[in-house]
Amino acid sequence: MVMSVNEAFDIAEQKRARRKAKKRAAHKKWKAANKEKEAARMKDYYNNNKEACDARHKAWCDANPEKAKACKRAAHKAWCDANPEKAKACKRAAYKKWKAANPDYHKAYHAELRKIIFEHYDNKCSCPTCKSGPNIELEIDHIIPFAEGLHKHAPRSGHSLWLYIIKNECWNDFQILCKACNTRKHWNGGTCNCGVHSGKSKLLL
Numbered sequence: 332m333v334m335s336v337n338e339a340f341d342i343a344e345q346k347r348a349r350r351k352a353k354k355r356a357a358h359k360k361w362k363a364a365n366k367e368k369e370a371a372r373m374k375d376y377y378n379n380n381k382e383a384c385d386a387r388h389k390a391w392c393d394a395n396p397e398k399a400k401a402c403k404r405a406a407h408k409a410w411c412d413a414n415p416e417k418a419k420a421c422k423r424a425a426y427k428k429w430k431a432a433n434p435d436y437h438k439a440y441h442a443e444l445r446k447i448i449f450e451h452y453d454n455k456c457s458c459p460t461c462k463s464g465p466n467i468e469l470e471i472d473h474i475i476p477f478a479e480g481l482h483k484h485a486p487r488s489g490h491s492l493w494l495y496i497i498k499n500e501c502w503n504d505f506q507i508l509c510k511a512c513n514t515r516k517h518w519n520g521g522t523c524n525c526g527v528h529s530g531k532s533k534l535l536l
């Protein structure tokens with residue numbers, strides 16, 4: 332049987348493709364076995380062709396914005412994981428800068444959180460004898476003290492503690508107390524006793 336020109340061409344083409352694939356596989360194997368050499372080679376290549384490489388990279392990023400974003404995020408995460416202390420400082424600095432640039436937003440956010448928390452607890456001291464509120468200073472109190480384990484790792488106070496309660500929905504493990512009851516509870520080993528010692532009317536508010 333005589334082969335047509337097209338058939339001969341196809342066969343030659345297939346052979347070329349197979350050779351190419353073989354070469355690629357061999358190169359891949361070599362790369363895997365010689366990671367350091369390959370990295371050095373790539374670095375050399377980059378240093379000698381910086382402009383072209385950067386332009387190619389930029390073109391690829393422009394053409395694949397989603398992938399480029401994911402790529403950057405992954406690289407950022409890897410760096411943060413490798414430099415936890417620096418990453419922490421970096422985050423703190425960024426937050427500080429943001430806070431300074433958005434004072435109103437921060438204030439509003441703070442007020443919003445405060446409202447959610449204090450309204451949940453009726454804006455009143457939870458001590459059954461006292462029940463003062465709403466226009467007094469109220470504090471978040473751990474029904475079971477930190478030291479006894481529950482919510483041991485919760486933030487100690489303020490804004491972060493409010494967020495913690497909202498996120499973890501652990502409303503029943505906390506309460507709000509007025510400053511006087513909270514202090515009394517602290518000094519009386521967990522009970523306020525304000526009705527016993529000072530009487531309702533003499534509450535120090």
Ligand SMILES: [Zn+2]
Pocket residue numbers: 456457458461462463508509510511512513
């Ligand atoms: Zn009270």
Ligand SMILES: [Zn+2]
Pocket residue numbers: 458459460461512523524525526
């Ligand atoms: Zn009390």
